[in-house]
Amino acid sequence: MGKRISRTTPVAQTLLGSVLAGASLSAVAQGQPLPADALDWQPWGQDEARQQLCRGRYVMPDYRLPAQENPETLLVETDEADYAADGEALLRGDVVLRRGNTELQADQVFLPADRQRVDAEGDLVIRDGQAMVRGEQATLMLNEDRASLRNSHYVLYDQHLRGQASQLEQTGEEQYRLRDATFTTCDPGANSWQLVGSDIQLNQATGFGTARHARxxxxxVPIFYWPWLRFPIDDRRHTGLLSPTLSFSSDGFDYAQPFYWNIAPNHDATITPRWMSDRGLLLNGEYRYLFEQSQGIVEGGFLGSDGGSSTGDNRFEGEERWYIDAQHAGALAPRSNYQLRYGAASDGRYFDDFGGEFGSGDRVSMERLAQVDYRGERWQLDARAQGFQRLEDPLSDTDRPFYRLPSLTANSDWQLGSGFYTQWRSNATYFWRDVDERRVPEREAAIGTRLHLTPSVGWRYEQPWGYIEPRSELWHTAYELDYGDRITDRDTSPSRSVAITSIDGGLVFERELELGGRDYRQTLEPRINYAYVPRTNQTQLPDFDSRERAFSWDQLWSPHRFSGADRVGDLNRVSLGVQSRLIEDSAGRDRLTLGVGQSLYFAERRIDSDGDPSTLPPRPEDAPDANPLSRYQATRDRSPLVTRLEWQINDRWSTGYEWLYDDEREQTERSSVDLRYRHPDGHVVNLGYRWEIEGFDPSVVPGDDGFRDYSREEWDLSLAWKASPRIDLIGRYLHDQTNDRPLEQLAGLQWNDCCYGVQLVWREWIDDNDTARVEDDFSDRGLFLRFVFRGLGGVGQEADSYFEQAIPGYRPTPL
Known part of the structure; x- marks a missing residue:
């Protein structure tokens, strides 16, 4: 054992702590590669390797010298030491120096008499827990921010990064220079890609690096060259170019190049010129800001002259296309927040034509909002001015939404004890929209004020064996209306008061059950609900926001046939249902839920969107513009029989089923079946079937953009299969059985490697042209490529969010 020399000295941070402080782009050199073990490489074990993208990882070995209480202490171990009379020291053999977390190993180390410098030669290596550097010769100035290392190899452990440099220098405090350097995140011996630069400078203080003649x-094989390149070397946000996106579709070539501007720590902006070979140059921008009590974002896009498309129609060719969306939100007080938003687009097809992300374009409206709320212990208050631009083209006056200018809401709840409670709901709103009053139905022609008051009282008695809850609501609604140029004899100050009464009750029976060697708890839960809403004349009332609801399981137990406050549907019915659940005692989760229910009507439901209690909806043969099922729905003496099932077959397979069956006409009104497969390794399969009879939604009539003049029948198959840790296969096929056509076809492959990733997706879909008419539809298709160099960036369009939506349950492997 050689002698030890301990010395406390103000050694400056010289090589490691920041030599390669950039995980984004460190440098490295041309030269013979080192064997993997010389780079502290540790291969995965056989069991671990099957689940890993990389063949191993970089792991720092244990320190050879122990840590000292004083981190400034310089600890030395050597086989041989020669001292000159003037104090110079030459350490030879297996020399090890440690100060704090940094340890140096070398064959030979020279220390001058003033101990201001360390010269190391031979097989030297420096480690500090975060990085490792090997080289042939190094000079370290202990009291200055200067160092030099020749023929170096380096590794950043956590970033899985390695490289080489013919000359590595510390030129000043937190400043470094690397000559003939390379950088890669690939495993040792697998240079799938690398970045090479003749002169790379890193400035840790600013978080930037520059490279000359980078390729x-x-x-x-060189595939790209930069005469000069500026890049970030840490996680701080920096001004500069971001990864571009590109795609090929039936609309041609699409290329977008984002530029990020780091204005201040709490302000930034992204400017994205986007060139489309058919349509031209679109300029997108986004500005974000963050303050202590508020935050916001402003985004927009502008195309000076639309060059048209090779597919679909070109109704906006030669016109300006644009959109803007500004949002701001903040806190006024601990219990009070506010929101501001303004959104607008040049036309209703903007996002269909220019949706920014893969598969996007389904934004249906642009919101305009100014809102403030208060959430107290007793009262919840809300004041807002709100409107929407509906994104459809063409857009009829009837489909234009009303603005609320303003809308004031005050709600409260009181628990009175012994199960009794009262509630107060109130709202006052001024409705406005800019339409020709003579071109819309009379009930939709007015603008004006609506006051809506809804006090309610109820009592809920609940025990483990069941519950009962009678409840009564009073809906009082009053209006002050203006019909503008519309000639009408309708009342301009109508009002309506109606009581809504319901009684809901249920029982819960339980028993222990053993099936297949497992213990379960089975429940049987019969339920009865009675609702009575008297028939009230509402022909004088406008229709600002009401829509008749489509029937469902939830509607069995609700007394409200309409959404909104302008219509209260008459109702005198009792709903009967039973539900059974199979509960796993060990986990407490529902393994199986099966429910069946039906409503029995004691009177016709005469109130529709016209609000007339004295008439029934017209017969479809007498009124082609009426919903074909509205007459039957109003006069039938019982609802469809509703059946629903949720079954967790095992840990991987599950299914869901809903069936609305008209036992009087002996026909299905709506059904859906879903079969789902989820594997612990990430495999996903979804198979779905949906059927809906024409006219099922009572709020949609012929002539509306959403009305389908056929019974809707669709199949949907989607899957994502992680064939290996490296390969994801994805696909979807959505088929319109009624019209015998595919609505969407998608096939994709994602290759995940240790240091790069590739995503290739083909997609073909039907664009409905903002209508439900089949004759207006047209096909679109595209091939989308995304390529990512891990640790450096990539090229291509991000599509993960769309895949998660199109393939439920799928979580793409991050590229």
Missing amino acids: LQVKD
Whole structure:
């Protein structure tokens, strides 16, 4: 054992702590590669390797010298030491120096008499827990921010990053220079790609690096060259170019190049010129800001002259296309928040034509909002001015939404004890929209004020064996209306008061059950609900926001046939249902839920959107513009029989089923079946079937953009299969059985490697042209490529969010 020399000295941070402080782009050099074990490489074990993208990882070995209480202490171990009379020291053999977390190993180390410098030669290596550097010769100035290392190899452990440099220098405090350097995140011996630069400078203080004559090599073949490149070397936000996106579709070539501007720590902006070979140059922008009590974002896009499309129609060719969406939100007080938003687009097809992300374009409206609320212990208050631009083209006056200018809401709840409670709901709103009053139905022609008051009282008695809850609401609604140029004899100050009464009750029976060697708790839960809403004349009332609800399981137990406050549907019915659940005692989760229910009507439901209690909806043969089922729905003496099932077959397979069956006409009104497969390794399969009879939604009539003049029948198959840790296969096929056509076809492959990723997706879909008419539809298709160099960036359009929506349960492997 050689002698030890301990010394406390103000050694400056010289090589490691920041030599390669950039995980985004460190440098490295041309030269013979080192064997993997010389880079602290540790292969995965056989069991671990099957689940890993990389063949191993970089792991720092244990320190050879122990840590000292004083981190400034310089601890030395050597086989041999020669001292000159003037104090110079030459350490030879297996020399090890440690100060704090940094340890140096070398064959030979020279210390001058003033101990201001360390010269190391031979097989030297420096480690500090975060990085490792190997080289042939190094000079470290202990009291200055200067160092030099020749023929170096380096590794950043956590970033899985390695590289080489013919000359590595510390030129000042937190400033470094690397000559003939390379950088890659690939495993040792697998240079799938690397970045090469003749002169790279890193400034840790600013978080930036620069490179001259930088080139990107794939399999040692240069594919891109930068005469000068500026790049970030830490996680701080920096101004500069971001990864571009590109795609090919039936609309041609699409290329977008984002530029990020780091204005201040709490302000930034992204400017994205986007060139489309058919349509032209679109300029997008986004500005974000963050303050202590508020935050916001402003985004928009502008195309000076639309060049048209090779597919679909070109109704906006030669016109300006644009949109803007500004949002701001903040806190006024601990219990009070506010929101501001303004959104607008040049036309209703903007996002169909220019949706920014893969598969996007389904934004249906642009919101305009100014809102403030208060959430007290007793009262909840809300004041807002709100409107929407509906994104459809063409857009009829009837489909234009009303603005609320303003809308004031005050709600409260009181628990009175012994199960009794009262509630107060109130709202006052001024409704406005800019339409020709003579071109819309009379009930939709007015603008004006609506006051809506809804006090309610109820009592709920609940025990483990069941519950009962009678409840009564009073709906009082009053209006002050203006019909503008519309000639009408309708009342301009109508009002309506109606009581809504319901009684809901249920029982819960339980028993222990053993099935297949498992213990379960089975429940049987019969339920009865009675609702009575008297028939009230509402022909003088406008229709600002009411829509008749489509029937469902939830409607069995609700007394409200309409959404909104302008219509209260007459109702005198009792709903009967039973539900049974199979509960796993060990986990407490529902393994199986099966429910069946039906409503029995004691009177016709005469109130529709016209609000007339004295008439029934017209017969479809007498009124082609009426919903074909509205007459039957109003006069039938019982609802469809509703059956629903949720079954967790095992830990991987589950299914859901809903069936609305008209036992009087002996026909299905709506049904859906879903079969789902979820594997612990990430495999996903979804198979769905949906059927809906024409006219099922009572709020949609012929002539509306959403009305389908056929019974809707669709199949939907989607899957994502993680064939290996490296390969994801994805696909979807959505088929319109009624019209015998595919609505969407998608097939994709994602290759995940240790240091790069590739995503290739083909997609073909039907664009409905903002209508439900089949004759207006047209097909679109595209091929989308995304390529990512891990640790450097990539090229292509991000599509993960769309895949998660199109393939429920799928979580793409991050590229």
